[in-house]
Each structure stands twice: as C-alpha cells, then as structure tokens.
Amino acid sequence: MARYIFITGGVVSSLGKGIASAALGALLQARGYRVRLRKLDPYLNVDPGTMSPLQHGEVFVTDDGAETDLDLGHYERFTGRPANQMDNVTTGRIYKEIIAKERRGDYLGATVQVIPHVTDAIKAFVLDGNEEYDFVLCEIGGTVGDIEAMPFLEAIRQLGNDLPRGGAIYVHLTLMPYIATAGELKTKPTQHSVKELRSIGIQPDILLVRADRPIPADERRKMSLFCNVRETAVIQALDVATIYDVPIAYHHEGLDTEVLAAFGIDPAPKPQLQRWHQVSNGIRNPEGEVTIAIVGKYTGLKDAYKSLIEALQHGGIANQVKVKLDWIESEIFEKEDPAPYLERVHGILVPGGFGERGSEGKILSARFARERKLPYFGICFGMQMAVIEAARTLAGIDGASSTEFGPSQEPVVGLMTEWMRGNELEQRAAEGDLGGTMRLGSYKASLKPGSKIAEIYGDTEITERHRHRYEVNRAYRERLEAAGLSFAGMSPDGLLPETVEIDDHPWFIGVQYHPELKSRPFEPHPLFASFIAAAVDQSRLV
Template sequence: MSSFDTKYIFVTGGVLSSLGKGITSASIATLLKQSGFCIGILKIDPYINVDPGTMSPLEHGEVFVTTDGAETDLDIGHYERFLNTSFTSKNNFTTGQVYLSVIERERSGGYLGKTIQVVPHIVDEIKNRIKLAGEGREILVVELGGTVGDIEGLPFLEAMRQMKQEYGMDRVISLHVTLIPLIKAAGELKTKPTQHSVQELRRIGISPQIIIARSEKEIPLDLKNKLSMSCDVDSDCVISAHDAQSIYQMPLNFYKEGVLSPIARFLKLPEFNPDMKEWDILVKQILAPQNEVTIAFVGKYLRSKESYKSLIEALIHAGANLDTKVNIEWIDSEEIENNEESLEKLRYVGGILVPGGFGVRGVNGKMQAIQFARENNIPFLGICLGMQLAIIEFCRNKLGILQADSIEFNKETKEPAIYLIENFIDTNGEEQIRTHKSPMGGTMRLGEYECYTKKDSKLQKAYNGQSKIYERHRHRYEANPKYREILEKAGMIVSGESHGLIEAVELVDHPWFVAVQFHPEFTSRLQAPNLVILEFIRQAINAKSHSSK
C-alpha cells in the first residue's frame, strides 16, 4: 500500500500520565499485525530535549537504542518487544527535534524569509514526520506522549486534527486512554475525569471515537453505557483496560473486549481475525509457569527500575519460553561493597547478572559480585559495564595486576584494561568502526554491529552455532586489546569480536561465565527471546536443580 493510502490510529492520554498509552498502542498494533496487516508505529514525545540520550535514567528511565543508533524513548522498546520488529529513528521524535529542524531550515533560508510560526510551520513539520513513519504501511499507530491539556502537546494535537480533516474519518481515528479512578471509601468507579478529558479534546477540535478506560478493575456494562452516552461514542467503543498480572495479557484482553470491531468499522477494513495462539501459550507460561529460578540483579539505578526496563522484560521473555518464572533478587551494588552478609545472599541464587551503567558509583560492589560468581561457579552474565568490570576483576584478582582499571574511573591509571574507543581507533585506524558524537562531545558506539563468535565457545553455542551475530551497543569505553593475550593465557578467552574490538569474554574453567559488551536485552522479544539471555536463564535453572539434589 502506498504512503497516501496509509490509515492512522492516534492514541492520546487524559487525566494523568503513566496510564499505559505505550502498552495500549503496542497491544492494538500487535492485534493488527497478527491479523495480517502491515503495521507501523510511532511515539511522539513532547519534551524539548532533542533525544533522551543525555537525560538521567533516574529522570527518564531507560534509553532504548534502535538498529540505526537512535537514542529513543523506552516505549520504542515496548513496540519492538510486542511486534517482534526492529524500528528506527523514524519511529520516535521529540518537540526538540521538530523545532531544531524548523529553525535550522529557517537559518539556511529554506523558508525564503517568511515569518515562522507554530501554525503552519511547526505543525507541518510534525505532519511530515508522521507521514514519513507511515510510508509503506497499511496502518500507522501514533502514540502522543503527555496528557491532553498540557501546553507542550498542543501542536501535536493540532497536527492530528488537521490530518483527520485532510484524510477523513475512514483514514484517521482517535483512541483516548483515560482514567476511571476507583474511590475505595465509596467502592465506586468514577467517570467524571474521563468526561472532562474528552471535553478538553473536543475543545481542541477532536472527538475520540474509542475510549480506552484504564481502571483497577473491569468496567461494568452500566458504566460503559454511561461513558458511551456522556462521551458521545458508540456503545461498543468503550474498552475496559483493567489491571492485569502481565502487560503481555493486554492484547488478549483488548481482543476479548472487542476493540477490533470499531477499529475495522471506522477505518473500513476488510473482515479479519488475529492469530494469537502462540501469544496465548506464552502468556499462560508467564502467569502459571511450571518452574522458577531466582536471579541476582546487581545494579546501581534501583531507585528507578525503569532504567533496566528492557533487561527486566528480556528475563520475562526467557522465562516464558522456558516455562519458568524468573524471580529477580534486587541487589544494590553500593550496599554489598565489603559487606560479607550481603555477598552471601548470592550463594542461594540460580545466576548473577551485572548490567550496564555509567560512572564509578557502585562499581566495587559489582566487582565483588563478579568475583563471587567466578569463584563459586555460579552462572554469570555481564552486560556492557558488566563485561568491563569482569575483565578488571580478573586482572586484579587472578592476574595480580592490582592497578588494572578503566579510564572512565581513573584517567591516570597505568593499567588501562578499559579505555576510550578513540584510543582504539587512533591506535588501529579501523575505518569500519561506526561511531557517533554525543551532544556532550564524547564518541559513542550506538546501534547495531556485527559480532564474530569463537568456534565452540559458550557464546557461539548460546547463539545456536551462529558464527556471526548482530547486537546493539550504547557505550564509550572498550576493552583494551593490549591485555587480550595475558587474559587468554589465564583462562579468560575472547569469544566475540568485531574488527579487532573485544565484544565478549568467557571463562574456560567455569560452568557458564559469559560477559558481553553489547546490550542483548535490546533485541529480546516475547516471541523471540534473546539467545544469550535465554541460555543464561537455562544455565541458572540447571545449576539450581543440580544444587538442590
């Protein structure tokens, strides 16, 4: 289908944020994809930051990285995990990107001296980006970040209104996600906030066709009828989005609620039904698994677990595909520094996971956890910083290189086991290494790169024997190849590399100790779990079952 035939489903939110617009958008897109439609999806963020790359994980949550190296909102991760599809920079943009683009065009004379205004110039730029994301797609689901009534969201709502005017109601429809609060003292669900939210949309010139009613419990029929009448939507267009045990239940719940019928009616789509058999099986294995295992998650951003969103979901994916509940034992890396009692907790888990991160805070605790996993033969997976610290720990405690360190933590170190990627490029002159300059001036590896796996290594076996794999990166520091020979002689082999860069290491004399520079969690999906994370969980299950005999 050509771009001018694309149909658009806009998803807005009312009353308050964090209602689940991202999950709603991903769920509806999943149902449509499983029905055979060619689906696109787009997240529009109203903040003025150009991207979340320089925002604190405690402020924004995880920064998700696409194949082409875009640092995007974490909802893009939801989209990929639900739709089992890789997206790009086209699938997310911010107010900052829109204004920057318009201002740069104005400064280069692109508007021929005209006065630049929000309407039409900013709104036109928004519409053009929406249309670009929909090119080649039969249906594009567009999630508008923020809440209706927020001043920063008005240009996006105006773009939506104009597109409905230009294309007509059989190509542009509006879904409004809004809160139906439960007043526990009265034991009642209240519709008034939703009524006011819909009135605010109408004031802007938008009348939503479908209401997605978020609540703690299922919306009864009489309340649906009340919402239908007060919000002027058809009776089958009030969809209950009540709390669920797992976000992966939501496509199934929406399907049971009949959300596809009004979508098909308004967009004049041919008759269709989604194939959700495999999805249903996996959800059942999330909700009622046959086995369970506990993983120690040794992190430094535990005040905001959204910082590890993709990794948490990747563990759920692996568990679902192994019919196992993965319990996470959250361990603050600062709290276990030189704390024997906290370290001893690690003895009773199935596996130890040390994720990525930036900065020196908490790294000693992470290294103590890594040492514990290495010396006690506990299955271990290190990711990004987790791999770098595994190398430093091995250098210090196994090789006796006590000054081994990372340039990130000690710029003056005489034993830079981990150094900046600029050092590698300057030394090796590798032209194939693609890098990006961050807004703060540092060089980063962002996006998808190939990795060549070592024959018969644990890494290659985890990836089903593949000699070349593709994974995503987000980091500035690299393992120094100067230390490769001494590491390998002592039993820490390089099991993955890319153009001379060390992509993965593992221990020869350990049941399963693997650390990777890339972020495998970014490519994990419910229907296609990342293979190295899947193998880590499988090893943890096996280790726990053997220890209990």
Template sequence: RERRGEYLGQTVQVIPHITNEIKEAVKRVEGPAIDVAITEIGGTVGDIESLPFLEAIRQYQLDAGRDNVMYIHLTLIPFLHASQEIKTKPTQQSVGKLREIGIFPDILICRTEVVLGDDVRAKISLFCNVPKEAVIEEKDVDFSIYQIPQMLAEQKVDEQIIRRLGLSGKRPDLARWNEMVETLRKPDSEVTVGIVGKYMEMHDAYKSIYESLTHAGIANRCKVKIKKIPAEEVERVGIAKFMDGVSGILVPGGFGHRGIEGKIKAAQYARECKVPYYGLCLGMQIASIEFARNVVKLEAANSTEFDPKTPHPVIHMMERQRTITEKGGTMRLGSYPCRIEPDSRAAECYQKEVISERHRHRFEFNNQYRETFRAQGMRFSGIWPEGNLVEMVEIENHPWFVGVQFHPEFKSKPTQPHPLFRGFIKAALEYSRPKAPAEKVTV
C-alpha cells in the first residue's frame, strides 16, 4: 500500500498502519452468515513479536464496542512434581501484562496436568480479576484432544460466551460429537498405515495428515495406527522389512531430492503387492515416476525437480512458469476446481462431478506422457478444466491406488472426514482382513 501511495507519503508505523492491517484481516471474515468470529492470537504475552497483534485486538474492542468483543486467555498452570505444587504465578504475570496494554480477559482457560482445586481457582480469580466461574480448567486428557470440547461444555463455557456477548442461543447438541469420541475410545477394529516421509523425526511435520487419518478411522469405526517409515532408510534397506502389519501406504507432500528413491520403492511395492496407496502432492508425482520407470519402461524417468537432465521428464515445471524469477512465484497456490471422471475411485469417494481442493506446488504431470500412461493402465481421474492439468491419478486393476496433486488433509474435520482419506482407510481395512498368501515381492 505504501508503494501505491495510499499513505500519501506518511511514515509507515506499527501504530496505526500495521495494526490497522491486522484489524482489516480480522474484519474480512465478517458476513451475514457469521454470528461469532473466533480469532486466535498466537505467541506469548510480553514477547515483542506479539505486541502489534495484541495492540490491534485491544483497539478492535474499542472500534466494535465492548459488548461485541470478548477476550479468552489460554494460559499454563505449571505443576512441580518435586514439591507436588501448582504454581499460579505465571498466569498472574501473563494477565498482568495483558492488563498493562489494555486487554482485560473475560475467561481464563487454564492448561494443567492436575485437577485445579477450588482454592486454586479462587486464588486465580482474585489475583487476575476474573470471576471464579470464568476460571476454566483444561486438564490434560487421557487419549484424545477431541475430549476438550466436552470438558469445556461441562464447565458451561458456551453459556458464559453467549451471556457476555448478549446472544440468544440454547445449549448445543453434542450427541454427534460424543458419539465420535466414543468411537475413538471403543473402535470396532484396528488398521496400520505406513507413512513414508523424510521428516519422520518431527512429530508435527505431518500433523494434518495424522489427524485426517484419525478422522477417517472414526468414519470407518476403527483405530488408525501410524507407522513412521523414514524414506532414506527405505533407500538403504528396501521397503519390505517395514511392511509387517501395514495395510496401507501413504506418501505425503514435500520438496527436495532427499529420500525420493525410497518413496519410489514404496510406490512400487504398493502397486506390485496390491497394497492400498495414497499419494499427496509429491506422493502423486512419486507414483507417476515409478509407473513410468517400471510399467511404461521409460528408463531414468524422473521429475525435473530432481534431475533437470532426465530423458523422460514425466513431472516438470510448466513452460509459462520457467521465466518467473520471484521467490514463490512459480507456486500454484490456493484453491482450484477439479473435474472428476465418472466411475473412478475419486468419483466413488466424492460423489460429485466437480470439487475444489487446496494446492501448494510448482511441478506438474507432463501432459505429453498422458496417452502413453493411459495405454498402460493409469487413469487420470481428476483434471483442472481451465489449465488441463492432471489433479488425480489412479491405477486400474488395483484395490486402491490414488495419487492427488493437492492437499486434501487441510479440509478434513472430525465429524466430516475427507472423502479420500475415508476411502483409503476403508481400503486398508479390506486389505487387513485375512486372505490367501500373496507372492512375495522384494523392493
């Protein structure tokens, strides 16, 4: 905006220019269908990085009116195991810092390992100037984060919010949510999915995928166990040694050359052994490279991301993107429509002709190879109509082999699992059931 002259030569400052932009971002979610907008301000109170955001939400209450904005502060109540003591001082300090800048929390959500006694809640109420009933205990749950809404409802957080904002409402019907949590607690069956990736040591690297698999497990009334398979280890020793008890293989998105050949081995194993395979973004490209090498017999086929001189660039950057030099400028980002081919696995899962999914990638399937692949049994079940780009691939005569160029994990919800994840887990369950011994394949 400064480059466009919208500030009329003024010096751009944190206040009001940056804080105004933050407030505008919050306002963008407003609409006639929205009753309450929840805005999360991350970080730690007192850190310099958080100050512009905290100042913006302080101003927001002034702009919108005190009756239209409430503040809920999430805070940690440490428990010292050595002395068996609960410490409230960090919470007192945090609330004090907020009050210094003009933010007065209406509700305190207190993360804790242990039950907060009545005396502890009374102490927090007194020193933080918050009503005792607004000091909410959020104790660590025994098996699933999806127990938290139940915990908050039991302490009538919803009633406090409705009362504070002057809304008309009734107690929510949590029957469906409670049933979902009960399914998590007492599943009918169990299935193990192997995720072949290169960031396996980082617990949160594939967090959205882990949660999407859990959602799909709920829909299929089964517990989904995840086996983390390092792609570089697969390069070294092969995939077969990791497959004991595994009923489905998922290859997630990613960038860079490291671990690529291990992922290709995983896709080959899934194709040859009829193990359900689900490739996300890079996982679809991996499946295409493997198919090119071992089915179409295109020796040294690859992506130009990993081998710019490959004789068979089955995955490449589109011509119009190669002249873009801005960092991130070649990325295909955001939501794009996809037309689904009838009578495909995708059509079976989505039950729709056109869908919309989120993207974050710069390399695409090379359309020059589409007919060659189709002749050998690969099906292109999803196409972006405007650009005629491949969005989804499937392998015929396989129980469930699907690769997608997008990131479906970002659209999954506990009570609305993503159709493809649901279909993948259903196929993995089918695979896990006893069957006649298959011919051994070494990859």
C-alpha cells in the first residue's frame, strides 16, 4: 500500500518546494523504495500551455503529450521516472471535468459544491494509479493562505482521515529570514505559517526551514515548541552551490530519516548515494570552462529555460567542464552588430519560442555561427530560424520567412495542419483553440545513416518530445540541400523535417524537438554532451 507525503509551502513563494519534493523522492528511491511525484497547481488555467513563459516559466512536456509545470522536470531529473499527464493537475482541469459531469447530469440533480464535489475530485486524482508505488509525494502549489489553494489543502486534510492510520504525513516548507539590523534569524514567519495551516486542520509532521545560514539549536527548539513539531523534525534547508547537492544536504540534515520515522519505518534501509556524490564532485571540480551564448526572448526569467539550463550543465558533467551561460536578448541584434557579443563565446544555442519578436536577432545569430564556424545548436524555433537564414543567405530565397509572423511569399516555415501520431491522423485548424493543439509529446524520427546527428545518437531511429505548431516546409528541401543544409532527420513517414545540419561545419545542428526534456544528471542527453564537447574544442582554438 502506498504511503502519502504532502508537501506544502508557507511565508513566500519560490522557496523551492519542487526541488525539495524531487530531492526527498530521490532519497527515498536511494533507499530502495518506489516513488511517484505529483503536482497540484491552484491556478484556473487547464494547463500552463497558453501561459506566457515570463509569467509561468517553462512548460514541461511529458511523453504522453501533457503540458505541465516545470517542477515535473525536476521530478524526472532527480528520480529518472518519466512523468505523465496524471502527475499534474490544476484547479482549471478539476473544474472543467466537474462542469462537464454536471452538464451530462452525472450528479443526479445535486447542488455541485466545493465540498464534497471539488475535494472528492482532487482526492480521486491523488489516489489514482498508485498501486505499484511505496511512496507518493504530492506537492501543493502556491502558498498556505492563498485563496486559490484552499480546495487542495482541504482535500489533503480529508485524505489524512480517509487513509489508514499512518498512511499520510505533512511536510511544510517555510522561510526563516535573517534581519541584518537585528542580527537575528526570525522564527515568527514560520510560526504564523504553521498557525495558518493548523487553522484549516493540518498539523505538519515535519518543518523544512529555508535559511541562508545555520539555524541555532535554540531557534529550532523554539519552532518545535510553538509549531507543535518534534525538535528532530525541524530540518534546516540551507542554500547550496547546485541543486544536485540538495539530496545530499537534506540527507545530512536527516530529512529522509525523519520522514521514515514519521511512518514508523524502523529500521530503515540504508541509502545508496554514491551517484549523487559523483554528480556533485563533477560539478564542483571541473577541468575547464566553456561559455555558451543563449540567444532568446525570455532571458529576463531564467525559469523559462529551466530544462535547457540543466541539460547544458549535464553536458558539462559529461565533459568535466563548467558551462558558463551568457544570456543575450535576441532583439538587441536587430539594433546592434552581433559580433561583439558572440566573438567571446564557444558555442551558440537558440532555444524554442513563439512569435515574431526577436526572430531576426536569432536569424543573425545562426548566420554568425555558420559563417564563423562556431558550434550552433538550434532547438525548435532555433532550428526554424537557422533554416530561414540558410534559405535567405545560401539558397538565395530572399523572402524566406515563417507564416507564424504573417502571410509570406516564401513560407519556408509554415503551420502544421495534420500529422501522424502512431497510426492516427491528428488535424489542427489555424483558427482553432491555442491550448493543447500543438504537436505534443513523444514522436519517432528517422536519422540519415552517416549523418553527424546519427553518429551522436549512435542510432538511426530515435524518440523525442515535441512542442510546436509550425514546421519547416519540406517543399524547400531540395533547394536547401543543394545549398548545403542537410535534412538529416525526418518523421518515419518522411513528411516532417526533424533535424538539419551543415556538413562542412564543425557542429551546426538544428532539431525540431526538445532534447533538453529528456536529459538527466546521470544520463546527459547525447546532443548536449556532443555540443559541449564541440564548445570545448572551440575553446582550444581561441
């Protein structure tokens, strides 16, 4: 029978509940337990697919095509278990399903209410499909006290009574701020947060307290006393150099031991943390450094590229080097010469994005990399911009553009209207809804034997995750290949371009999919490992 761990947050947002949940899952996994992590988000959107990256951050896509919260990326990277659409739910999705049932008459004339109908739906989601797991960790988005989160908090309160005795515990993540003028760490915010949680009927079993310096024993005793938590269950969560140090740090502070004790598991299996130490040592002791320019349009919020940042770090681990990121807003190249910005880097990566803003700057970045023989990695939109650049400059198609930006005489990139998913035809209309209408999730691709990308993968048949609405127009393939841009990867039916590369370039690859979503610290994605290796070679030439 699965045991449930509910992780809530208080005081302020952005304390790192996702990392804490992922790290705890990894620690339980290191002790031999089977774990599942799930995220309950309180916003009214059905999913984050239509939300601006500047507001929500990255949209993480699962194999089965769900657009989910970026924390699911942390869950996957820390545990290696692929997430799916049943690992993330929002208030919007819950209400959408309830209203659909009400319209069908499924409630037999009953008045539909938050309690019990909404809370029952949340509980059903939490409990569904957990038979094969030892622990299910549920992170509740938002902050205790937010009105949006109340139905979720009420639901997990009820589950504490519904489940067998000892079947669930509550971990509350809070902040202990340091007041410089007083020279003190303050416990009051945590006390108030726990008071708010207890007012709705939830007594935390463990306090995970974020602080920027060690918490004195007296302050831990104070929090234990006022928050009605065992002193050993007041766990300090100090800042660390890298997120991959978090499992080791939390184990050192006794988090996993206290969780197992709360469930009455004693003696507990000893954890096997060797691989976490190896990753930590690899990051702490690099043998060199490379600089990668990320030319994007959401650089003001790094969370918009969370998986990308981690995948580049994984590539660094694979090559024993530190990867320094140089963030460049692509619009600046539409006003200034790219050379002063890009001459000092060892590789250029143009990530995914939507809309015309900044597109010309990305095209100029691709041109700079191609002409200067600098390693270039174009992902999704970054591949499309590289193709447009090659069409304009190499193939002489002056008006080459994307229909995403408006009507075009030379639509080298255009809207997808239909494609195959397995044996089923999927269709989309230009005037249709935006949410959930892209090519989403895992699709197979066939790589050209002898191509650089096939060499990197060590295979000609791959599966990668997609999230895009536009594609390179294969009608231009012959002209582009004649100009030197090779279509090295296609969908199995030969209709959709998946990868492009330039043969006479040290490393110039564009991919329509998002390889960063499948990279892990223990298994760096081969494309990122190869890209960083090319950047290392470039650094030796400078």
